[in-house]
Amino acid sequence: MARLPAGQRREDFITAAVQIIAERGVHGATTRRIAERAQAPLASLHYCFHTKEELFLAIYEDMAATQLREGFHVREGSGLGRAAAGLLRQVAAWFGKEQTYAQAQLEMFFWVLRQDSDLAKRLYQVHLDMLEGLLRQGLRPDDDVKLVEVLARTIASVADGLVPQWLTFKDPVMRDTTVDVIAESLERLADAHRIPQVTAAG
Template identity: 35%
Template sequence: MARIPVAQRRRELIDAAVEVIATHGIDGATTRRVADQADANVAMVHYCYDSKEDLFADVFEFVSRKYREVIEVVEVSDSPTTLPKAAEKILRSVMECYLGSRNFTAATFELINWARRQHGDRGVAVYDQALDALRKALHEASATDPVPAELIDEVAYVMASLADGFGVNWLTYGDASVARAQMDINCSVLEAWIAGRLSAVTAEPARRKRAVKA
């Protein structure tokens, strides 16, 4: 029988850990349960990782990377685009990612809280990295029609809030048909909010000119 590379084993253990964390929480994610979920033995877990915390660190990085990939794929595939269009597509893609796996969604929220409790600043790493990628995508989308940096920050915050609210609702009720309808609602809310803010930003220079003349 061919020997399975350690890198592949680690990926299998990461996938298994996501499922176990989603079902049993961080405290209930024992190495035995992770090994059973991966169809491996406990010795294999210890061979691949020095400790359970090292495994969780890799799971945390997997979650962070998945968010960045969702954002970056939209960024690459839709360039050139506009700020409203890019924002809507990224928000929808993140919600699709949540909808694609309820367990991934549950594990994400569990891991963020775990990292915040255990490592302080590291607990916001998944947010920081995702928001940095998001701001970059939004900035590039608005390159042909630049907007203030603070508006980019506001759009990123609103998108994160809508996505998080969607994720919590999806975890709570688990109704895919309702979730899909809520995705449309969230995208409509984002579109209307961005349109209003862009109008306000465009109108501000004109108001300042009138004030100077007066």
């Protein structure tokens, strides 16, 4: 068996774990199955991830990094409302494309929530931090910065509801119509909270 760099081996284990969790659920994602899917020795998996919790956190971090790498973006200074609306549409489109990740995330999160509420908070915070960072890129001087956290949580909450709906119906019209209504509402909310700017007297 070819010897792979540690970083590549970790990526292989993460990909294998996501696939098996989506197929069999968390309880079916044994370390042996993950190692077999990754075509790697079981000892290598235990070397890369000492616990299942470490593996799950790595999956969430990898998911956030993948979303950023594959096109989640906000135009700098575009305005908080437009940034939130665009970001929600990007999140919905990504989960529609990456159904395996979407299924695995659902399976994994509720299992973690039952096992370790502190770890569940850490996992959820990974995505909130990513969303907040992107929204801040869109801030204009007259935007209310206090809305950033609220909008990030709202986008995450909407995505949480969209994922099971999408996996159940797989109806892009239903998904896009729902997303458009909420995206427009987020944009109006941010616009309604703009802070009047004082201009210097000429």
